[in-house]
Amino acid sequence: MKNLISSLLILWLSISINTAKAQDFLSFVNDNYAGSTAMFYNPAAIVDSRYKFDMELLGISNRIDNNWVKIDKSVLLNWVKWKESDFKNNHMSMDYNGLSKNAYLGVEGRALSFLTNYNHKNAFGFSARARVIMNFDNLPESAAILIFNGNNVDSLMSHHTFENMSQELVSWAEYGLTYGRILTEDESKHFFKIGASAKLLQGIAGIYLYEKYMDYNLKNADTATNVVADIKFGLTGSVDDIRKFKFTATPAIGFDFGFVYEWRPKTKEFKYAMNGKTDLWRNDLNKYKLRIGFSVLDIGSMKFKKQYKSGNITIDDKLVNFALLHAPTLIDLADTINRLYGTELTDSYFHYRLPTTLNLSVDYNILKYFYVSLSGRLALNQGNNHYEKAHYLNNISIIPRYEKKWWGVSIPIKYNQFGFINVGMGLRMGPIWLGSSDLTGLIGLSKKVMGADIHLAIKIPIYYKSPADKDGDLVSDDLDICPTEKGTWELKGCPDDDNDGIVNSLDNCPTVAGLVEFNGCPDSDKDGVQDKYDKCPDIYGEIKYSGCPDSDGDNIIDINDSCPKIAGLEKFNGCPDTDGDGIPDVHDDCPEVFGIEFFNGCPDTDGDGIRDVDDLCPTVYGLDSLYGCPYIDTDNDGIQDKYDKCPKIAGPKENSGCPYLDTDHDGVxxxxxxxxxxxxxxxxxxxxxxxxxxxxxxxxAFANLEFETAMSIIKSTSYESLIKIADLMKRKPEFKLLIEGHTDNIGKDAANMSLSQNRALAVKYYLIKNGISESRINAKWYGETKPIWSNETEEGRQKNRRVEMSIIFD
Structure with missing residues (x-):
């Protein structure tokens, strides 16, 4: 079992020495000029970037951390010592502290990854990278000593028990599309943006070894007894040489998500107006006082095809000869184990989880160009609940930095989950970025090194520029036709002092607003004649009169015409002589009648020395005292015929000369x-x-006249009195009768008017029925409009309900 673990260690060292790619970039991830590099740590960072476009041509890094093996700092930059045959004994040592040993290796490479800001609120990015992660987790110190010392077996280590020990390695390539968008950027100083990446995952190689349980006695360097083991084992066919870059997993999709909040207490200082637009953001400046970012990275998994001889291994053997387990490659090792102990073949595939992390950063702007950030990374996929996984390490870092557009320096101070504090440095020098998050050994803080990191990037940055406006006219110099003269956006930055829409350089009258057709010179009265040539510049005129009007069309311009509204003669300064009497109408009291100058143009037809307009008898010679008329009184009644309405019949003056009449010859x-x-x-x-x-x-008849209640029907008791009136009118043919109907104010006005009408007519028609001619009867009605008594009492209302009758004469 020692050889199996040793083989993985050898593979890990081989990868770390022979592979050059990138992962960490801790020195730069919070830099406001991180550009496309920040995309890998928070997708939201690409929007509202300081870049119009930023490409990472190449990015490489190598990161190793462990709490197991130490290396003398003296060999870090001495490549000769690395080649020594006894390098391990001379320069390497173990950290003996009784704790489980863990190790992490992360290598990554990026190429041609870029971002572009589509507009102020939207940005897109593309990324391409290859990644390798190896984890050694929960390795007991006894196993670590065994592996480190090789054949030098200590008698104290004769019996060994391991539980839940795991080793994993995975490598893959990924190609991502990233989108970032500003959510809000209001005037209340709060700014939010989000971002997401979708990544196509191509697995290259994978291996996992999970020793759920191992117990054995180490007899000597090559032999163990009473071996009991339960091991989960899987690998891909390409694991022995991942540099061949052969894809061995089904293509899959992974995701990154990010969110950023910024507090911008001085929002207005970062807004400007340019090229006809207002409230534009200064994209070239960092605007926040405080920034908080959160991201979830590497969500997803890859499905690898398992090498056919790998699977679950169960060993229960009294004697194991390690010499039989020697194998040049892991594939050969898997074959040997299968041959000796048999392998339980499980699924043909295994799913490798991506190294998911939760990342939080807080960045504070202390002074201009000087920032300090506090960042934390929580690495998931740690523990024993799943063994087909890769993971990063938890860490907390503080990174003070000084940054400007083309250069910057940062000092990352990191505390990782192994309990080590690392100090590094990042230098950003134009397109070249170089840094490390662990220079502890180099700077003398530790004699022994248990971790190392270096990252390098080569970039093509295209920054947002500060608004260039030399003349301060709010028109950018690249669009300003007159960059040294203050102008307007509508005229592309050229001045127009008179605001007539014609730039000064093309304006023949640059201080007075004018028209395009006159090269900027005015035509105030809009008559088609420029003011400088117009004799009447404020009055609409004609071109033939040099811009002056001739309102009456008499060919005499108004300013020279004494009668500009009436066509006239030149000899009278444009005034007419309508009657042709040689006296202009303005001086002629009778302009339409031929007259003489003595009478101001008026005639005296009868020659009596009185002008016809003043002569009441203009065709008859008369007296001045009689307004030109002769004295004539035909009927000799003392009234002149012209005032006498009856000139041939004598009559009094008060009846205009007519006699009075007595039509009925009654002497009155x-x-x-x-x-x-x-x-x-x-x-x-x-x-x-x-x-x-x-x-x-x-x-x-008036006293006896009664009607049915609220009706116009005459009660029969009234007939006798009405018949007597009829008889009277028959005896007196000269009599005529006036009948007037009235009501009280009870009820509606219209109804009362109708009732008074119907009752008056009822009396009229009754008399007509009794032989009286309709022409002798005049009926009128007034409703409630002519009361003779107060309507406030019943007695008064009764008196107001009446039909009055009276005799009238012609």
Whole structure:
């Protein structure tokens, strides 16, 4: 069993010496200029990067940690001593502390991995890398001594019992696509981004050896007795030479996930305006005071095809000769074990879990360019619950660093799960990155070295540049046509002092806003004539008049036209002489009638010395006192005919010269006659006298007139009185009757109006039925609008419900 474990150790050392690839890069993972390198530790790191594009042409690293074997620091840089035949005895020793021994080897290589920021909020990445991880877990110190000392068997180690001891090795290649996105970047100083990687996994080689139980007595260096063992064993056919890069696993998919939070207390200091846009972020600057990142890496597994002779091994043998187990390769060793003890063939495949880790980092900006980060990695897949696995080591690190765009230096201080503190250094020098997270031996902190690490990267970085704007006009120099003159974005950075949209260099009038068609010179009145050539620059005009208007079209421009709104004559400065009397209309009191200058252009047709416009009789010679008319009074009533409405019949002046009439010939003139069409005595103002008996008939009819309640039906008790009125009107043909209907205010206005109408008409139609002509009866109705008593009492409302009748005359 010693030889089996020794074979794995030899293979591990062979890989570590002959393979050059990368894994750790602890010196740079939190650097703001890590670029594509950070993608492997937190996919969210690629977005809002300081790079437009960043490619890692080549990245290599080799990491080994253990709590088993020590190496003198004097040989670290002395390659001659490494070739000594007795190197182990001269420069190597064991750490005796009674604890189980563990060891870890991680090697990795990356090539042509890159990121690109699609825009401010989105970024994409591609990665290609090969990885090897070997783990020795839970190796008892007695077994470790046995392996380390080889044939020099100590008598104290004659009996050995191992439980839950495991050794694993896996190598694979992977090709990943990464996407990062900004979730929020508000003005409240809080910034969030996420990222994820999907990786195509191609397994190259894998081996696991899990000694669930081993118990034996070591008789000598080559012989053991009473051997009892329960071993789980599996390997791929390519495990003896993983450098052939032959894929032996079914392609699989793995995933990485990351999240980043940043606290940005001075958000506004990192925003700017440029090229017509506002609230742009300075992509070339680091903006946070505090950054917290979390990632889950290497989620997934690979399905390897198992070498046919590997499987579970059960040994129960009284005597085992180690010499029989010597084999040049692990494949040969598997064949030998199968031949001697038989191998229980299990599944044809085994699933190797990826080395999943949980990673947390906190980064704080102490001063400009100076940061310190606290990082922790929790490596899963440790323990005995699954033996087809690979894992990293748990660690906590503090990394102070000073960083600028093209160079940076960091000092990682790491404490790992073996209880060791390592101090390293990372140098970022343009495209060359070199670092180690463990320089403890080199710097003299320890005489013995139990771990080593080196990482190197060669990069092609394309950084975001600071906004270049020499003239400070918020137009970037690469788009600024006039980079030394302050201009506007709309004019691509060129000045336009008059804001007319024409750059000064092309503007013939650079201090006055103008038009493109006039090379920047103005045409204030928009008449097609530049102001500098326009005699009337503020008034729309015509080109033929040098920009001045001729509103009335008389070929005399308005500024020279005394009558600019009316076409006129040049001799009158543009004013017209409509009647052609030689007097311009503006001075002609009668501009449309030919006149004489004495009368300001007005005529005097009758020659009486009075202008026709002032002459009431313009065609008849008259007197000035009579406004140009002659004195004529045909009827000799003292009123001139022109004022006399009856010029041939004499009449008083107060009746405009006409005599008064007495139509009914009752001796009362119509103007004083209250009944001008009906004769009556003067004492009664020309109206007939109504006798007392006649008035009593009306009053009786009014008093006796009754209707059915709320209706217009006349009660029969009222007929007699109404018939008497009819008889009276028959005896007095000159009498006419006025009937007026009224109501109280109970009910709606419209209903009351209708009721008063129907009752008045009911009386009218009753009298017509009794022989009275309709032309002699005038019926009117008023509803509740003319009360004669208060409607607040029943007595008053009764008085208001009435139909009044009165005699009238023409």
């Amino acid at each position: 003139l119509d103007k004083d006659d209250l009944c001008p069409m009906t004769p009556g005595p003067v004492s009664n103002n020309g109206c007939p006298i109504i006798e007392l008996a006649e008035q009593n008939i009306l009053d009786t």
